[in-house]
Amino acid sequence: MKKYLIDNAMIVPVDDERSPYFKGDLLVEGERIEKIVERPGAIKPDSDTEIIDGEDLIVMPGLVNGHGHTAMTLFRGYADDMPLQEWLEEKIWPIEELLSAEDIYWGTLLGIAEMIKGGTTTFTDMYFFMDQVAEAAVESGMKAVLSRGLVGLTDEDGKGLQETEEFINRWHGAERGRINVTIGPHAPYTCPPEYLKKVMALAEKTGRPLQIHLSETRKEVEDSLRQWGFSPPEQLYNMGFFDYPVIAAHCVHLTERDFYLLKEKNVGVIHNPGSNLKLGSGIASAAGMLKEGIRVGLGTDGAASNNNLDMIEEMRLAALISKGASEDPTLIDAAAAMKMATINGAEILGLLATGSLREGYKADLVGLRCDRPHLIPMHDPVAHLVYAAQAADVELVMVEGEILLEKGELKTLDEEKIKTEAEKCAFRLKEGIKKKR
Numbered sequence: 001m002k003k004y005l006i007d008n009a010m011i012v013p014v015d016d017e018r019s020p021y022f023k024g025d026l027l028v029e030g031e032r033i034e035k036i037v038e039r040p041g042a043i044k045p046d047s048d049t050e051i052i053d054g055e056d057l058i059v060m061p062g063l064v065n066g067h068g069h070t071a072m073t074l075f076r077g078y079a080d081d082m083p084l085q086e087w088l089e090e091k092i093w094p095i096e097e098l099l100s101a102e103d104i105y106w107g108t109l110l111g112i113a114e115m116i117k118g119g120t121t122t123f124t125d126m127y128f129f130m131d132q133v134a135e136a137a138v139e140s141g142m143k144a145v146l147s148r149g150l151v152g153l154t155d156e157d158g159k160g161l162q163e164t165e166e167f168i169n170r171w172h173g174a175e176r177g178r179i180n181v182t183i184g185p186h187a188p189y190t191c192p193p194e195y196l197k198k199v200m201a202l203a204e205k206t207g208r209p210l211q212i213h214l215s216e217t218r219k220e221v222e223d224s225l226r227q228w229g230f231s232p233p234e235q236l237y238n239m240g241f242f243d244y245p246v247i248a249a250h251c252v253h254l255t256e257r258d259f260y261l262l263k264e265k266n267v268g269v270i271h272n273p274g275s276n277l278k279l280g281s282g283i284a285s286a287a288g289m290l291k292e293g294i295r296v297g298l299g300t301d302g303a304a305s306n307n308n309l310d311m312i313e314e315m316r317l318a319a320l321i322s323k324g325a326s327e328d329p330t331l332i333d334a335a336a337a338m339k340m341a342t343i344n345g346a347e348i349l350g351l352l353a354t355g356s357l358r359e360g361y362k363a364d365l366v367g368l369r370c371d372r373p374h375l376i377p378m379h380d381p382v383a384h385l386v387y388a389a390q391a392a393d394v395e396l397v398m399v400e401g402e403i404l405l406e407k408g409e410l411k412t413l414d415e416e417k418i419k420t421e422a423e424k425c426a427f428r429l430k431e432g433i434k435k436k437r
Contacts, residue, residue: 002050002401004028004363008040009054010370010381013357014061014342020335021381026059028363031176031400036359056371057395058381060338061356062121062364063311064345066270067211067249067299069127069149071099071107073114074426075304084217084279092304096128098432103425104129108136110422113415114309116142117408118391119366121399123309124247124270124299124349126184126211134171134179141404141412143364145349146171147184147211152195161202168206178400180351182247187213188232189220193239200241209245209350212236215258216250217281233258233267242267247348249299251289252282259292268295268348271340273317274308275301286340287322287331297345310391315341319386334386367396 006026013021013036025043027035037043045051072092079091104127115123122143125133130148137144148167150160164183172181183206185191185199191212203210215221215232224232234257236242242265249270251262262269271286289296298318300309319337323329332340346355353361368389369375375384375393397405404412 001030002028003030003045003048004052004398004401005043005045005049006052006054006057006059006367007043009057009059009367010378011036011357012058012060012338012381012385014338015356015358026054026357026365028398028401031362032353033357033359033361033363033365036357052367052396054367056369057367058370058385059357059365059367059396060385061342061354062366062397062399063119063341064297064349064351064355065115065120065123065299065309065311066247066297066345066348067124067126067272067301068111068309069302069304070111070123070125070133070309071104071127072302072304073111073309074103074107074422074429075302076307078304078426078430080278080307082279084281085219087279087305095429095433098429099128101129101132103429105132105136106418106421106425108133109140109413109418111303111309112136112140112142113410113413113418114303115311116140116397116404116410116413117394118310118312119368119394119397120309120311121364121366121397121404122346122349122351122354124211126186130167131170134174137179138175139412141399141402143178143351143354143399145180145182145351147182150183150185150191150199152185152191155195158198161198165202165206168208172208176400180349182209182211184211187216187220188235189223193235196236196239196241200239200244203244209247210241211247212249214248214251215253216276218253221253231255231258233261237261237265245350249301250276250281250284252276252284254285259289259294262289262294263292266295268297270297270299270345270348271318272299272301272314273321274314275305277317277321278307279305283321283325286318287326290332290336295344295348296340297348298340299345311341312385312389312391315386334380334383337386338382363398363401365396365398366394368393369395
């Protein structure tokens with residue numbers, strides 16, 4: 001059993017029962033945090049313990065990316081400055097038709113490499129060729145919550161539902177629970193009510209949560225009101241969809257009644273500020289949802305609409321846009337943004353014993369260099385992490401006691417090979433689109 005002692009670090013535990021930050025030691029034994037002491041030098045290591053010098057590190061829980069389509073790294077910069085529907089219909093959906101299993105594998109590894117280097121230890125993915133996504137996650141050592149994307153309008157024979165069930169049977173709980181599987185209907189506007197009833201039947205049969213895009217754009221809401229007479233959340237509520245555990249991405253355009261329904265049914269919302277801003281979809285009222293007691297985590301969405309997978313940036317955006325849009329600097333303070341990116345996301349995804357640095361919890365943690373000019377002086381480490389830190393500051397990443405990044409270098413992946421192969425895939429796809437035209 002591997003043992004690590006991170007000594008004399010600035011620890012940000014994201015634990016309401018401890019100080020927001022303190023200088024101390026953290027001992028990892030196997031996959032769990034064995035001890036945390038708020039006094040440097042208090043833990044005496046034995047000869048089997050590897051010591052990690054934490055003097056210049058801020059140690060925090062690993063970041064949880066609650067919504068994404070990881071292999072869309074292949075489309076980074078391919079289609080920018082377009083509204084969502086035009087972006088999807090004219091650029092993204094046509095090129096996605098050309099995707100192969102190999103493309104998904106290398107695109108996912110590229111995204112995983114980026115996320116690890118930015119301090120993310122858990123990612124969520126809804127896409128295609130999900131066996132390749134799972135294999136990439138296993139290879140990397142990251143935690144993953146995966147779902148095969150379901151589009152009811154094109155799944156007339158139910159193949160997608162069958163593949164989802166098979167994927168659950170193959171992968172849910174794999175790698176000692178590091179790989180989890182959810183059911184992923186894309187959105188109410190691509191999955192008609194009759195199809196969603198079949199999705200709900202699968203959730204009933206398998207016991208797995210549902211992951212869906214919800215009220216992402218004003219047009220989506222207006223179309224729903226015109227077609228069904230209800231907002232998208234009302235439509236799902238009325239048909240019993242929210243009777244199952246639901247992870248709802250975006251939730252940008254909500255009514256007061258929508259707030260009430262999400263709270264009543266304990267729906268977890270994943271706020272994607274960077275993607276929503278770039279696509280001009282609007283600004284979700286994350287502060288309003290938190291005030292109402294709705295659980296809110298953070299996600300990056302895909303790199304084609306962000307254009308990075310930087311959860312530190314999402315923390316900062318979540319705090320800043322809430323303040324700016326409401327002209328209230330007290331909304332979503334640094335501690336709240338930190339929780340959204342860690343413990344809130346973990347709880348929404350149904351992950352146990354992660355998202356916080358506590359004794360007995362999984363050793364999913366990140367160490368950032370705090371001796372950089374933009375992080376000095378160290379008045380408040382929590383504020384620094386949210387308002388000043390950068391992905392490039394990440395020095396150490398550990399998932400369940402295994403080191404994935406050390407001194408900024410990936411330990412489980414061949415970064416150069418991944419970059420080379422992913423770029424080949426991306427440009428082959430682009431050439432394929434030219435030939436289609």
